[in-house]
Amino acid sequence: MFGELSFWQMMMKGGATVILLLGISVLSWWIVIDRFIRFARIRVKAGDFMGKVKDLTESEDYEAIITLCQSTPGPVSAVVLDGVKNKKKDREKIESSMQRVINKESERMQSMLGILGTIGNVTPFIGLFGTVLGIIKAFHDLSLTSGGGPAVVASGIAEALVATAMGIFVAVPAVIFYNYFVRLVDSIETEAVTAGSQMLDLLEE
Numbered sequence: 012m013f014g015e016l017s018f019w020q021m022m023m024k025g026g027a028t029v030i031l032l033l034g035i036s037v038l039s040w041w042i043v044i045d046r047f048i049r050f051a052r053i054r055v056k057a058g059d060f061m062g063k064v065k066d067l068t069e070s071e072d073y074e075a076i077i078t079l080c081q082s083t084p085g086p087v088s089a090v091v092l093d094g095v096k097n098k099k100k101d102r103e104k105i106e107s108s109m110q111r112v113i114n115k116e117s118e119r120m121q122s123m124l125g126i127l128g129t130i131g132n133v134t135p136f137i138g139l140f141g142t143v144l145g146i147i148k149a150f151h152d153l154s155l156t157s158g159g160g161p162a163v164v165a166s167g168i169a170e171a172l173v174a175t176a177m178g179i180f181v182a183v184p185a186v187i188f189y190n191y192f193v194r195l196v197d198s199i200e201t202e203a204v205t206a207g208s209q210m211l212d213l214l215e216e
Contacts, residue, residue, distance in 0.1 A: 028141025028174045032134060036181045039130045042123045043188045050120070050195055053085030057202040061209055064091055068213040073098070086116035086203035094210040102211060109207040113200065120196045124189060131186035138178020145171020 060083065067076045073095050080092035093112045097105045149168050 028137060028144070029177045032137060032141075032174070032177045032181050035130055035134060035137075039127060039181060039185045042127050043184070046123065046127075046188075046192050050192070050199075053120075054199065055083055055085050055087055057087050057206055060087060061091075061206055064210065065213060068210075086113060086120070086199055087206045089116055090203045090207040091210050094207060094214060098214050102215070105211060105214070106207075109211075113203050113207070116203065117196065117200055120199065124192055124196070127185055127192070128189045131182050131189050134181040134185070135175075135178040138175040138181075141174025141178070142171045145174060 060079075063079060064076055067073075067079070076095050077092060080088040080095070089112050090109050093109055094105055097108050100108075146168055149171060
C-alpha cells in the first residue's frame, strides 16, 4: 500500500505529533478495554433478577434478597438492595434514596467516558495541527533549497499528512466506543429505574 515504506516508518515520519497521538491511542484503548470489563461485570438480566426478587419478596425472605443483591454487582441490584434496607420508610423517602443510588451508580459507569469523548473530538485537530506544522516546514525547506522544485515540497507535505491520518485513525474508534458506552449507560440506568419502581410496588403489596 505504501510501497517500500512500512506502516511504522510512515508513522515515524509524522514527527512528534504522531508520537503524541500514538500515546493518546494507547490511553484510548486502555479506557475501552477497562469499560468493557466493567460493564461485563455489572450487566445482569434484569428480568430474571427481578423474578427472583419477586419470589423472595412474596415469601418475605428479605435477608435472602439482601444476600442476592450483595452477590450481584451493578446498579439494578444496588437499587433493589437500597429499597429493601429502607422498606419501613414511606414511598417518597424510598424513591428519593433509590434515586441517589442511581445517580451514584451512573457516575461510576460514566467514569473516564468523558476522556474518551474528548479524545474522539480533539485528536483530528491535533493531527491537523501536526500537518500544518509539517507544511510550514516543507515550504521553509523549499525556500532554503535552490532548484529543488516540487519534489522538495511534495516529500514534506506527504510526511505532514501522516499526522492528519493518524489523528483520524485515533479518533474514529474513540467516537464509536464512546457512543456505544453512552447508550449502554442509558440502557442500564433505565433498567435500574424500572427495577426500583418494581421493588417499590412489591414492598407495598
